[in-house]
Amino acid sequence: MYRVLFVCHEETGMPLWVDALSNRSDWNAYVPDSYKQLFSSVPTLHVSPELMLTTSIRHDFINVSPWVEAILELDMDKARKAYQDMLAKGFQCWRAWDPKKLPGFISYVQQNYPGDYTGIVVFSHLGHTPGMFGPQYKGSYVKATEAYKWYNEESYKLTRGASEFLIQGIELEFPIVSFIGDFYIQNGKWVVDPKATNPGLKDRRKVLENVYRVLLTRSRKGMLLYFPMDPKDPRDWKLKETYEWFVSMLSLKSNDK
Numbered sequence: 001m002y003r004v005l006f007v008c009h010e011e012t013g014m015p016l017w018v019d020a021l022s023n024r025s026d027w028n029a030y031v032p033d034s035y036k037q038l039f040s041s042v043p044t045l046h047v048s049p050e051l052m053l054t055t056s057i058r059h060d061f062i063n064v065s066p067w068v069e070a071i072l073e074l075d076m077d078k079a080r081k082a083y084q085d086m087l088a089k090g091f092q093c094w095r096a097w098d099p100k101k102l103p104g105f106i107s108y109v110q111q112n113y114p115g116d117y118t119g120i121v122v123f124s125h126l127g128h129t130p131g132m133f134g135p136q137y138k139g140s141y142v143k144a145t146e147a148y149k150w151y152n153e154e155s156y157k158l159t160r161g162a163s164e165f166l167i168q169g170i171e172l173e174f175p176i177v178s179f180i181g182d183f184y185i186q187n188g189k190w191v192v193d194p195k196a197t198n199p200g201l202k203d204r205r206k207v208l209e210n211v212y213r214v215l216l217t218r219s220r221k222g223m224l225l226y227f228p229m230d231p232k233d234p235r236d237w238k239l240k241e242t243y244e245w246f247v248s249m250l251s252l253k254s255n256d257k
Helices: 014-021 065-073 076-088 099-112 144-157 204-215 240-249
Strands: 003-006 027-031 045-047 092-096 118-121 174-178 183-186 189-192 222-226
Touching (some): 065 204, 076 240, 174 204, 183 240
């Protein structure tokens, strides 16, 4: 009996599929032309041009992937161009650093986009600083069985955020994508806080890149990029350079909320 795997597009991690299938003859792998060479070692490879999706069916048909990849590469020019293209198609993006602004953003979405969804999306591992999202916030632990309730009843209350695990299967029209100091720009490069992941984990930077790739691709119409300032010591703002990079990148058209 053969098992079938269709590979149309993945945000990252294709080499992992190749490694898993290279020595397996009980799987039929179907890939588009663009992955033919990459999967050449798979014994049961089938190339199907029809699998290549040339139009994004997410994000209201706005392809945000080039923008996200440019952000992770810290390619300012490429990110600006991609963002300009997204704006022309109706995508909207805001920025904020003050937790007091978050309820106002929720109200803005509810008033201007009735029926659309918003809420905090955030990395699961690094604990939040009290007050980072406001006094009502309890953390990012949401059980899989609570996903429906979080999406429909809780997300807009800002009591809990959705982690990269929960949000992979969910899209929000206007998520609050939160950079909380686990992955940030320092001296022109992305760096990882050593407390952000398991010390024994290999290639922590790649893990964090993938986490933020997920968080930044959960929107349908736009997002609020949130860079919280430590309420205990606003002078020691680890995210200052990160915030300024995004301000510069969004300078074509950007709003604080």
